[in-house]
Amino acid sequence: MALVDLSSPVDAKFWEPDPVVHQVLTPADGAKHMSAEMREHLGLEFDPNVLPDAEFLNNDTFTLTVHTGTHVDAPAHYGSKTTYGDGVPRTIDQMPLDWFCRPAFVLDLRDAGTQLVGADLLRRKLDDLNYVPRPLDIALLHTGAEQWLGTPEYFGKFTGLDGPAVELLLDLGIKVIGTDAFSLDAPFPYIIERYQATGDPGVLWPAHFLGRRREYCQIERLGNLEALPPSGFRLMCFPVKLTGAGAGWARAVADVP
Structure with a gap:
C-alpha cells in the first residue's frame, strides 16, 4: 500500500484572486500573548521570562476563502x-x-x-x-x-x-x-x-x-x-x-x- x-x-506566496494572508505568532510572541491573556481574562500575573528561552507556543492565522x-x-x-x-x-x-x-x-x-x-x-x-x-x-x-x-x-x-x-x-x-x-x-x-x-x-x-x-x-x-x-x-x-x-x-x- x-x-x-x-x-x-x-x-501565501502563491498568486490568488483572493490573496492568502499568513500571520505568524512566534513562540516568543506567544509567551507575551499568553501572559497578557492571563492578565485580561483571569486577573493573573505571569512573567513570560520564566519560561524556557522565554518562549511559549507559536500560532498561525490564515485569512483565506x-x-x-x-x-x-x-x-x-x-x-x-x-x-x-x-x-x-x-x-x-x-x-x-x-x-x-x-x-x-x-x-x-x-x-x-x-x-x-x-x-x-x-x-x-x-x-x-x-x-x-x-x-x-x-x-x-x-x-x-x-x-x-x-x-x-x-x-x-x-x-x-x-x-x-x-x-x-x-x-x-x-x-x-x-x-x-x-x-x-x-x-x-x-x-x-x-x-x-x-x-x-x-x-x-x-x-x-x-x-x-x-x-x-x-x-x-x-x-x-x-x-x-x-x-x-x-x-x-x-x-x-x-x-x-x-x-x-x-x-x-x-x-x-
Whole structure:
C-alpha cells in the first residue's frame, strides 16, 4: 500500500484572486500573548521570562476563502435553492462521509485540445479506461493544470466540463467529481466570451449550475494526479466540518495498492 498526497498547498506566496494572508505568532510572541491573556481574562500575573528561552507556543492565522487550495464544494455552493429534495441544498458539514472515501478512477484530459470537454469526448475516455465505474465511485479529471499552480495562468489555462459531460458521470451514480484545475467548469474568460458571442445563458457555468437540480460535490485544485494509476485505488478526501459553509478544505490522499 502507498499513500499518495493529491492536495495542493495553501501558500501565501502563491498568486490568488483572493490573496492568502499568513500571520505568524512566534513562540516568543506567544509567551507575551499568553501572559497578557492571563492578565485580561483571569486577573493573573505571569512573567513570560520564566519560561524556557522565554518562549511559549507559536500560532498561525490564515485569512483565506474556503475555495483556496484543495477543497470540496458542497451543493450549497451552486445556489440557494434546488429542484430536488426539499429545495434546500446541503452545506459541507451536512454531506455524508461515505461519499469521500471511495474507489476512484482518473480520466486523462491533457490531450483534449480544448478548454471545454463535452459528453462525447468524455465517453471515449471512459471507454478507453478498461474499468467500469460503479455507483459512488469518485471520478478524477487530470487536465495538467497543476503546472501553473501559484501563477495567474492557473486560473485561465485548464479544461472544464460542460453540462452533458457532468450528466454523463452523474448518470453512472457518481456523487463526487474531482479536478486538478481551478474549476470543474471552463475558465472564466472562456465562459464570458462564449456568452458574449452567443447570448445563451446556458453556457454560464453549466457544471456548477447543474448542481441546482442534481446533488453532487466537486473536488477542485487537486494535485499530483500523474502519480496515480487509471483505476484500482481508493480516494480519501474528507472536507473540514465548517458549519453552514458551501465548501471545506480537504487533504486528499489516494490509497494505491
